Amino acid sequence: NDILNILENEHGISHIMIHTWIEPLKIYSVEDNKVYFTLDEDYGQRGVEFLKRKLFDIYLETVLRELFQDDSIQVIFTLESQMRKDEKSPTYSEDYNDAIAKSNLRPDYTFENFIVGESNKHAHATCLAVADSPGQDKFNPLFLYGGSGLGKTHLMQSIAHYILQHNSNMKVLYVPSNKFTNEIIEAISKNKTEEFRNKYRTVDVLLIDDIQYLIGKASTQQEFFDTFNALHDEGKQIILSSDKPPKEIKTLDERFRSRFEWGVPIDIHAPDYETRMAILKNKAEIKGLTDIISEEIFEYIANNITYNVRELEGALNKLSVYSELGDIKITEELAKNVLKDFISKDSKVTITPELIINTVSEHTNISVSDIVSTKRSQDIATARQISMYLCRKYTDKGLKSIGDAFGGKDHSTVHSNIQKVEDKIEKDPEFAEMVDVIIKKLNPQK
Numbered sequence: 381n382d383i384l385n386i387l388e389n390e391h392g393i394s395h396i397m398i399h400t401w402i403e404p405l406k407i408y409s410v411e412d413n414k415v416y417f418t419l420d421e422d423y424g425q426r427g428v429e430f431l432k433r434k435l436f437d438i439y440l441e442t443v444l445r446e447l448f449q450d451d452s453i454q455v456i457f458t459l460e461s462q463m464r465k466d467e468k469s470p471t472y473s474e475d476y477n478d479a480i481a482k483s484n485l486r487p488d489y490t491f492e493n494f495i496v497g498e499s500n501k502h503a504h505a506t507c508l509a510v511a512d513s514p515g516q517d518k519f520n521p522l523f524l525y526g527g528s529g530l531g532k533t534h535l536m537q538s539i540a541h542y543i544l545q546h547n548s549n550m551k552v553l554y555v556p557s558n559k560f561t562n563e564i565i566e567a568i569s570k571n572k573t574e575e576f577r578n579k580y581r582t583v584d585v586l587l588i589d590d591i592q593y594l595i596g597k598a599s600t601q602q603e604f605f606d607t608f609n610a611l612h613d614e615g616k617q618i619i620l621s622s623d624k625p626p627k628e629i630k631t632l633d634e635r636f637r638s639r640f641e642w643g644v645p646i647d648i649h650a651p652d653y654e655t656r657m658a659i660l661k662n663k664a665e666i667k668g669l670t671d672i673i674s675e676e677i678f679e680y681i682a683n684n685i686t687y688n689v690r691e692l693e694g695a696l697n698k699l700s701v702y703s704e705l706g707d708i709k710i711t712e713e714l715a716k717n718v719l720k721d722f723i724s725k726d727s728k729v730t731i732t733p734e735l736i737i738n739t740v741s742e743h744t745n746i747s748v749s750d751i752v753s754t755k756r757s758q759d760i761a762t763a764r765q766i767s768m769y770l771c772r773k774y775t776d777k778g779l780k781s782i783g784d785a786f787g788g789k790d791h792s793t794v795h796s797n798i799q800k801v802e803d804k805i806e807k808d809p810e811f812a813e814m815v816d817v818i819i820k821k822l823n824p825q826k
């Protein structure tokens with residue numbers, strides 16, 4: 381009460397301000413010379429920003445310094461949830477910071493910064509289990525797969541961070557698969573395979589990202605295979621990511637594909653609405669944007685960018701640039717304008733036979749021209765049948781016009797091809813799963 385009186389009478393802060401803003405503050409803790417005041421959670425980070433803008437921390441500091449005759453007193457406004465979060469996240473040693481640089485990790489790709497929702501909770505839980513005890517047989521290798529921008533790289537690096545946070549002496553190495561391939565090729569051509577092996581076979585945890593790009597000659601694959609086996613034999617943890625499940629990476633030798641399935645492949649899905657909102661708000665907070673972006677705008681973004689988390693973040697970045705450049709509060713009108721390109725580019729594109737054929741082609745590595753040809757080899761025919769089936773399911777085209785999109789097949793051919801896919805989905809779970817992965821890539825709205 382003394383403090384409140386002084387603020388009102390000597391500093392001229394209005395009664396109503398004191399009543400609504402200062403009175404509800406709680407002293408959360410006092411550490412050395414720092415006094416932490418927490419604000420009711422309902423006010424959120426915005427409330428904290430407001431208090432600071434009004435310079436209430438300075439006023440309080442002045443009063444406290446006078447009352448206690450101590451000029452070193454500092455006042456800090458925060459939220460209780462924030463305090464608890466800070467208590468949980470320990471400060472890491474220099475060794476740890478050193479280790480993440482050596483391991484090629486991004487400092488921000490941690491579990492702390494990863495939002496868990498329905499779409500990724502299984503992947504997240506598995507990654508935590510691996511982080512907690514690396515090298516267990518049932519998750520070795522850990523194979524993460526899912527569409528682009530869904531958080532594979534972030535999650536796999538989170539495991540690496542976690543391991544280093546708990547033991548900075550662990551040797552952890554992250555490498556994108558194309559870099560890994562290049563290093564193998566260079567090692568072979570320059571007779572430096574010994575060096576290469578020293579680097580990769582002495583680690584405790586090896587992470588290879590986007591394994592679908594690990595293509596190349598038999599000798600490259602052999603070297604990779606040997607690395608894999610050497611590490612695996614010693615119970616070292618191997619973590620791999622890809623845009624598709626192992627058995628569908630046709631560029632890889634069959635030996636790998638089956639080996640990658642030793643651990644259970646884990647897929648990560650596109651985020652649902654709630655998760656998208658949570659991710660947006662979290663990123664906005666990290667970037668200090670909560671004050672300039674309204675709830676409506678968050679909803680607008682979450683409603684329109686539905687597939688790719690990277691794009692959610694891109695939208696925020698774009699808004700942020702705008703607000704700083706123009707120093708303006710973002711209105712809904714402005715947001716729509718700024719995000720126009722983003723949003724029309726995103727997944728709301730209508731699904732056409734062309735899109736389906738392209739997607740199937742990308743997934744199966746069978747060229748578009750083969751898919752629409754009359755070739756009968758098994759792989760090509762299957763890709764064609766799946767494409768037709770998807771056209772029937774996800775476009776409003778009739779059998780005849782689907783046939784036209786495949787170089788003029790007649791409607792009975794289309795019909796029987798679709799039939800074959802339907803039968804096979806019933807009987808062959810692996811096949812059904814493959815079709816499912818392609819459907820996820822197409823990302824139909826319904």
Ligand code: ADP
Pocket residue numbers: 493494495496500526527528529530531532533534535659689690693
């Ligand atoms: P991928 O490797 O699957 O293509 P990334 O891991 O690179 O995707 O993720 C793309 C971006 O989205 C990154 O900036 C990442 O931090 C962010 N991201 C993805 N999923 C989440 C999540 N669940 N919570 C927070 N950020 C996420």
Ligand code: MG
Pocket residue numbers: 529532533534589590
């Ligand atoms: Mg990635």
